[in-house]
Amino acid sequence: MSLVLASASPRRAKILSSLGIDFAVSPTGAPEVSLPHDPAGTVVRNALAKGAACRAAAGVQGRNVLSADTIVWHDGKIYGKPRDIDEAKSFLRELSGKTHRVYTGVALDGEAKCETSEVRFKSLDPAQIDAYVAAVNPLDRAGAYDIDESGGAVVEGWSGSYENIMGLPVEPLVEWGLVPGVAPVGFFDSGEGGRAIMDAFLSLCPRQKVFYVADRENFPYGAKSRDEIFRLSLASTEKLLAKGCGTIVVACNTATSAAIDRLRDMFPEVPFVGVEPAVKPAAAMSKTGRIGVLATAGTLAGERFGGICRKFAGGVEVVSVAAGELVELSERGETEGSAVEAAVRKRVEPLLDAGCDAIVLGCTHFIRLAPVVRKIVSGRAHVVDPAKAVARQIVRVIASSAVRAGQPAV
Numbered sequence: 202m203s204l205v206l207a208s209a210s211p212r213r214a215k216i217l218s219s220l221g222i223d224f225a226v227s228p229t230g231a232p233e234v235s236l237p238h239d240p241a242g243t244v245v246r247n248a249l250a251k252g253a254a255c256r257a258a259a260g261v262q263g264r265n266v267l268s269a270d271t272i273v274w275h276d277g278k279i280y281g282k283p284r285d286i287d288e289a290k291s292f293l294r295e296l297s298g299k300t301h302r303v304y305t306g307v308a309l310d311g312e313a314k315c316e317t318s319e320v321r322f323k324s325l326d327p328a329q330i331d332a333y334v335a336a337v338n339p340l341d342r343a344g345a346y347d348i349d350e351s352g353g354a355v356v357e358g359w360s361g362s363y364e365n366i367m368g369l370p371v372e373p374l375v376e377w378g379l380v381p382g383v384a385p386v387g388f389f390d391s392g393e394g395g396r397a398i399m400d401a402f403l404s405l406c407p408r409q410k411v412f413y414v415a416d417r418e419n420f421p422y423g424a425k426s427r428d429e430i431f432r433l434s435l436a437s438t439e440k441l442l443a444k445g446c447g448t449i450v451v452a453c454n455t456a457t458s459a460a461i462d463r464l465r466d467m468f469p470e471v472p473f474v475g476v477e478p479a480v481k482p483a484a485a486m487s488k489t490g491r492i493g494v495l496a497t498a499g500t501l502a503g504e505r506f507g508g509i510c511r512k513f514a515g516g517v518e519v520v521s522v523a524a525g526e527l528v529e530l531s532e533r534g535e536t537e538g539s540a541v542e543a544a545v546r547k548r549v550e551p552l553l554d555a556g557c558d559a560i561v562l563g564c565t566h567f568i569r570l571a572p573v574v575r576k577i578v579s580g581r582a583h584v585v586d587p588a589k590a591v592a593r594q595i596v597r598v599i600a601s602s603a604v605r606a607g608q609p610a611v
C-alpha cells in the first residue's frame with residue numbers, strides 16, 4: 202500500500218524510509234489544539250485534523266494518508282515547538298532534571314492511535330543549554346530537543362518507544378500492517394489457552410499473519426518436569442520457525458517458566474515473548490496488601506515466579522493457588538454453567554476470604570474462564586487478565602525488530 206505522509210518532519214520521513222515503506226510527502230497545515238489536561242486527546246485530535254486537511258487537498262483524496270502530532274508534556278504543561286530561541290532555552294530550563302512524557306498521535310485515514318514514552322533529562326546548566334541550542338536547530342522540535350541527532354547532550358535516559366520520541370512510533374504502523382516484510386508471528390501452548398493471547402494480538406494487528414501450535418498430544422503441561430516442558434516447547438518452536446515465523450510467543454505461563462530462557466539461548470536471533478503472572482499490575486491495584494495468583498503447579502514452583510514476586514510485589518503478599526482442574530475444564534471448552542462455576546468458586550473463594558483484592562489469571566487457559574471468575578468475584582476484587590498487555594508487548598517487539606532490520610549494518 203503506498204502512503205502519503207502528511208508531515209514535513211525529516212525525522213518522520215527517515216523512520217518510514219528505514220522501514221522500507223513506500224511513501225510520498227504532502228504536508229498540509231491544519232489548526233492545532235493544545236489541551237494540557239488531556240495530552241493524549243490533544244495529539245489524537247491534531248493528528249486527525251492534519252490527516253483530514255491533507256486528504257482534502259487536491260491530489261491526495263482517497264489515498265492512504267498518514268499524519269502525526271507529537272508533544273512533550275510535563276506537570277500539566279504542553280511543550281510543543283518553541284517559537285524562538287529564548288522559548289527553546291526556557292523549555293530546556295524547565296525540563297532540566299525532570300522526566301517528561303512524549304505523546305504522539307498517529308492517524309491513518311481517520312483512525313487514530315496514541316503512543317507514550319518517557320524521557321529523563323539531565324540536570325542542565327545555562328552554559329549547556331546555550332551550547333545545545335547553538336548546535337541544534339531547536340525550533341521545529343517539540344520540547345526543543347532531538348533525541349536522535351543530539352539527544353545525548355541533554356537526555357539521560359528514556360523508556361517506551363524510541364521512535365515515538367523522534368515523532369513517529371513504529372507500533373501503530375505495525376498494527377495497521379504498514380511495515381512491509383514482517384514475518385508471521387508464531388504462538389504455542391499446551392492446548393487452546395494461548396489462543397486468548399493470539400486473539401488479543403490479532404485485535405491489535407488484524408492483518409498480521411500468525412501461526413498457532415496447540416500441543417494437544419502432550420496436554421497438560423502443568424505437572425510435567427521442566428526438562429520435558431522444555432523439550433516440548435522446543436518442538437513447537439521448531440515447527441513455528443519452519444513455517445517462517447519471525448517472532449515466537451510462548452503463550453503459556455508454564456512453558457515460559459520452564460523453557461523461555463533456554464529457548465532464547467538456543468535461538469539468540471529470534472525474539473521470544475513470554476507470558477508470566479501479572480503480579481506487578483495486581484500489586485499496584487491492591488488496597489488490602491494481598492493479591493491472589495491462580496496458575497499451574499509448574500508455574501508456581503518455578504524460579505521465575507519467586508523472582509517476579511520478589512521484584513514486583515513491592516511488599517504486597519501473594520497468595521498462590523494451583524488449579525490444574527480448571528486448565529482441564531478450559532481445554533474442553535467448558536467455560537460456563539453450574540459445574541464450571543462450582544469448580545471456579547472452590548479456587549477463588551479462599552482467595553477472597555484471605556482478603557485478596559486482585560486475582561491474577563496466571564495461566565492462559567484461565568483467560569477463557571475470566572467471565573466466570575468475574576461473576577464469582579462480583580466486584581470484590583480486580584480480575585487481572587494479561588492478554589492485552591502481552592499483545593502490546595508483542596507489537597513492541599515486532600516494531601523494534603523492524604527498526605533494527607532497517608538499520609544499515611555497521
Ligand code: DGL
Pocket residue numbers: 390391392394395420421422423424452453454455456497500528563564565566
Ligand atoms: N496454558 C498454560 C499456562 O499458561 C498451561 C496449561 C497446562 O498445560 O497445564 O500455564
